[in-house]
Amino acid sequence: MFPPSGSTGLIPPSHFQTRPLSTLPKMAPTWLADIPLVQPPGYQDVSERRTDTQRPQVTMWERDVASNRQEPGQRGRCRELEGSQALSQQAELISRQLQELRRLEEEVRLLRETSLQQKMRLEAQAMELEALARAEKAGRAEAEGLRAALAGAEVVRKNLEEGSQRELEEVQRLHQEQLSSLTQAHQEALSSLTSKAEGLEKSLSSLETRRSGEAKELAEAQREAELLRKQLSKTQDDLEAQVTLVENLRKYVGEQVPPEVHSQTWEPERQKLLETVQHLQEDRDGLHATAELLQVRVQSLTHILALQEEELTRKVQPSDSLEPEFTRKCQSLLNRWREKVFALMVQLKAQELEHSNSVKQLKGQVASLQEQVTAQSQEQAILQRSLQDKAAEAEVERMGAKALQLELSRAQEARRWWQQQTASAEEQLRLVVNAVSRYQGWRGGWSTVSATSASRNLSQEGMESWPLEATGRLQGWAHLALSKFLCLFLFLGQPPLHSYLITCYEFPVACWAGGEALLPPAVQSSNGLS
Secondary structure, three states: OOOOOOOOOOOOHHHOOOOOOOOOOOOOOHHHHOOOOOOOOHHHHHHHHHHHHHHHHHHHHHHHHHHHOOOHHHHHHHHHHHHHHHHHHHHHHHHHHHHHHHHHHHHHHHHHHHHHHHHHHHHHHHHHHHHHHHHHHHHHHHHHHHHHHHHHHHHHHHHHHHHHHHHHHHHHHHHHHHHHHHHHHHHHHHHHHHHHHHHHHHHHHHHHHHHHHHHHHHHHHHHHHHHHHHHHHHHHHHHHHHHHHHHHHHHHHOOOOOOHHHHHHHHHHHHHHHHHHHHHHHHHHHHHHHHHHHHHHHHHHHHHHHHHHHHHHHHOOOOHHHOHHHHHHHHHHHHHHHHHHHHHHHHHHHHHHHHHHHHHHHHHHHHHHHHHHHHHHHHHHHHHHHHHHHHHHHHHHHHHHHHHHHHHHHHHHHHHHHHHHHHHHHHHHHHHHHHHHHHHHHHHHHHHHHHHHHHOOOOHHHHHHHHHHHHHHHHHHHHHHHHHHHHHHHHHOOOOOHHHHHHHHHHHHHHHHHHHHHOOHHHHHHHOOO
16 A cells, blocks of 8 residues: 655655766776777767666656646556656666676777787887897997908908919929929939830840749649659558558457567667767757857957957047058058958858858758658558558457357257257157057057947947047147147258158048047048048
């Protein structure tokens, strides 16, 4: 319910109206002083909108004043409607102003960023301008220095050209002088070389003739060497064959002959050779001693001569050098001493040559004796090898005789064993023959027994079984004896005797015939025996 119109507690309509914005300009911050005053295109729209928003407020105020004159009831309802409309309009206005403020803040931020970028660009350009100015100053200073250096280099170049020109002239002059001297020396050397070449050609021709002769001698020597090589190869082949044969015999037989027997025959000759070698060594030692003594004498003479020369040179003074007689005497004395020393040296050289010749002769004798010793040792080795070969042959023959004797003893033992085997076989054969004879006698007795048994009416079954068993046993004995005899004769490797064959053949036949005769006729016909 609305309050009465006459009450003093009513709220005037001006309370619900929006107060106009203060038109006093706010103080801008200091950092906005550097931003250029550039108004964006939307700034005029904002001012126009503000005037538009202020117009409805004026009209609303006029309406309130007019409504105050109306009646209190209508005035209350109009106030409520106008208050609600004013609130909605104020809310819309506030939202629009907030959006506008946000947009303005965004534009201010963008303007700040652009102003900062422009400021940074300006600072960079200022720094670049300062660097360019400094570089320009340095370039000007460097250009000045280069101009000064170029001027100095030009002066130095001129000086060097003048000096090089003078040096070149001096070098050319020296070169001409050297060239003239070299041409002269070259001509002299050429003449000497031509003379040497002529001499060398002559010596070359002589060397060619000598070389042809030496080539012929070399060809002859090569032919002789080839023949000697062939002979040596043949002898080496023969020696290798003999050595292999001897080595094989040694391996087969072994060392049987003691070395003391062979060394006793060559002991006297070896002693003689050792004595001669010892005498030669003693002679060589004596010659070495004499040579050392002569060398000592030569050294002493040379030392004496050197001392005398020093003494003579020391005695000769500058004052005495003007006297020709004294110098002549000294020179003659020195010459005589030199002649004596030369004579002594000649004698010593002759003695040395004789000594070398004697040493060569002694060496030749020693070499010949050594060759004789080697030849005798080779002969001794050959004889020893031949003796060993003969001993090996004798040993081989002895071993062969032993082998033959062993074979003979084995053959005799085998012969005795075969004789024993034949005797035992004959004994077994006699036993078999006796058994056959006993069997024949027994068969005769059995015929009588069969007759008596027939008379006594024995059963036919008992009469049939007993002769069959006896016949089988006899046949087994006969076959066993025959197989033993045949194996024995085959083992001996000789054909069996005729009497043995007849006996071995007749024994089973007789046994078979006797057994068949003992059988009754019914059994014979049933077994198919004939």
